[in-house]
Amino acid sequence: MRFLAALGAAVLAALASIGRFSMFIAHTFARAVRRPFYAAAFGKALLQIGFFSLPVVGLTALFTGGALALQIYAGGSRFSAEAVVPQIVAIGVVRELGPVLVGLMVAARVTSSIAAELATMKVTEQIDALHTLSTDPMQYLTVPRVFAATLVVPLLVAVGDTIGIFGGYLISTLRLDFNPASYLQNTVDFLEMRDIISSLVKGAVFGTIAALVGCYYGLNSDRGAIGVGVATKGAVVAASVLILAANFVLTEAFFST
């Protein structure tokens, strides 16, 4: 009985937070179409989310592309199918690994810093101060960050895809004796428009999730330094899980036929 009650309470709490997060999303989009638009905040967010994520995205993609090529070569050689390395690297990186890795890196880098920044603003009463200056915190803080992430994360994914493929190319040509020109030719021939579009759409969705979750946890943080820590941790975990879940749904939608 007690177990059922606890279970019921947990389910209700989960439903309540889903409800609150949905309301938060609805509020964000309602404000996104309303003036004023804070262009300076938007520009800053573009730089912070996009430009400053480039190194970590590049390194992650490079190493993963290289490792992927080695594994496909090793696995393929058991069926005498080593030659498929360029094609499978291309598909694997563009359809899945590129967007997922970039999404997770953005969750680690961007969601955490947004959550910590906004939670600190909440704790130090800067959010209250915005209200007293007739400024809607959602409009001033959330909308520019979500817009920027939605726009710029697909670009990061494009960069990650390219560098990931390049990582596979480097390993294949330097270590596995592939012919450089035909490796690239195989990659280009094999990729379809649908692969690239799915990659960019995933990037846009993951970017939106990363920024929304960071803002939500930050603006709803509890008081004190502990509140900031809890909000940051919660945001990164929630964003990562949501990104992986969204990835599955999008893969299903794009490629299940």
Place this chain on the structure above:
Amino acid sequence: MISVTDLHLSFGQNAVLRGVDLEIAQGESLVIIGGSGSGKSVLIKTILGLLTPDEGQVTINGTPRTAAFMSSIGMLFQGAALFDSLPVWQNVAFRDLRGPKRQDARAHAVKVLAEVGLGPDVADKYPGELSGGMQKRVGLARAIAADPDVLFFDEPTTGLDPMMAGVINALIRRVATDRGATAITITHDMASMHAIADRVAMIHEGRIHWQGTLAELETSDDPHLRQFTSGGADGPIQPHW
């Protein structure tokens, strides 16, 4: 006129406001005193609508507070609450950064900073580079910058040296008298209270325990009030540490 009627607000088990009734007339300077943790900051945040009361209401000239109320007020937070991502001048002129006054925003900020005793060199610094007392004064500048009708100051002189406290007291007095603004000031600083107040309200155990003019305060024999204004551990208020 701001009317507060039967305001109740609890945080979990902690019943902070337990039936606050208070009227603040237009153009008067009201000072709110009370022990730390007695709910002074919570009271003015509830008046502003930053906190939602469990019971009771706040009306402005007889009607419920609207969104437009915020454009006629200025608030200095206890911890200053400056935006640390913006330089000082953008904090001060925050309301002017967008809109028709954009061009003059910086010059206006420098002028208001001078009123709180800060030089133009402070304008381009970031809040994190300032001392606590300087941050407080920037917060004060931000509160008065747009010439609001109603001003809320949460411990404006805490963290200031006595001389600077005197400057700030005179400034608050001037804002209330010359500009005809309503000023609501929370303070623990008795010198500041005497310099600023038309009227004093003491909050104790979640209610307005005493209110009256400075002259009435001098002659009151209310033991709580006496103990608070003269200091000391003897009296009905039990300090808990």
